[in-house]
Amino acid sequence: MIASARRxxxxxxxxxxxxxxxxxxxxxxxxxxxxxxxxxxxxxxxxFSAFGHEHEIGTPIRAGKFSESxxxxxxxxxxxxxxxxxxxxxxKDRAEIQETMLGPKVLDTGQFPEIRFxxxxxxxxxxxxxxxxxxxxxxxxxxxxxxxxxxxxxHYHGSVELKQRDFGIEPITVGGGAVKVKNELxxxxxxxxxx
Numbered sequence: 001m002i003a004s005a006r007r008x009x010x011x012x013x014x015x016x017x018x019x020x021x022x023x024x025x026x027x028x029x030x031x032x033x034x035x036x037x038x039x040x041x042x043x044x045x046x047x048f049s050a051f052g053h054e055h056e057i058g059t060p061i062r063a064g065k066f067s068e069s070x071x072x073x074x075x076x077x078x079x080x081x082x083x084x085x086x087x088x089x090x091x092k093d094r095a096e097i098q099e100t101m102l103g104p105k106v107l108d109t110g111q112f113p114e115i116r117f118x119x120x121x122x123x124x125x126x127x128x129x130x131x132x133x134x135x136x137x138x139x140x141x142x143x144x145x146x147x148x149x150x151x152x153x154x155h156y157h158g159s160v161e162l163k164q165r166d167f168g169i170e171p172i173t174v175g176g177g178a179v180k181v182k183n184e185l186x187x188x189x190x191x192x193x194x195x
Contacts, residue, residue: 029193031064038189043182056085071122077115141167156191
């Protein structure tokens, strides 16, 4: 009888971490905003595009959460905190690009300070990949988007192509269109959950 009770305690002690882990998968995890990275890549076009710049924009995530069991994700970006990271331009030019990007010609962060994403479906896409569909709200416009996500070592990598005009943003042109920003841009991300 004592041996049987002792054996039950040993089994319970061995299984407890498994139960706790399974319970943890069921609850949403907060996104670790310090370790997660989001980058927007803006491309150039036009006859004299060699004289223009492609832009790399650092996009810090303000808050978010995801759940593997519920297959859901949502996140918020403070658009006012987005930063032009271009290294091939002067500090003066980088500041001008930054001002244009945040100003009324592009993001208009005074009127639309937040960018939000909320998933509607998450489906397996083969070989450890997921296809995430959801609603993206940018520049006061909400549009459906689909992105591929690859989990790896606790990180969730992926990217999505967006069109600025879909969100009411007219791509910037310079010199009467000789140098212009492409309508298409790419958002890349590496999301990590808090422990």
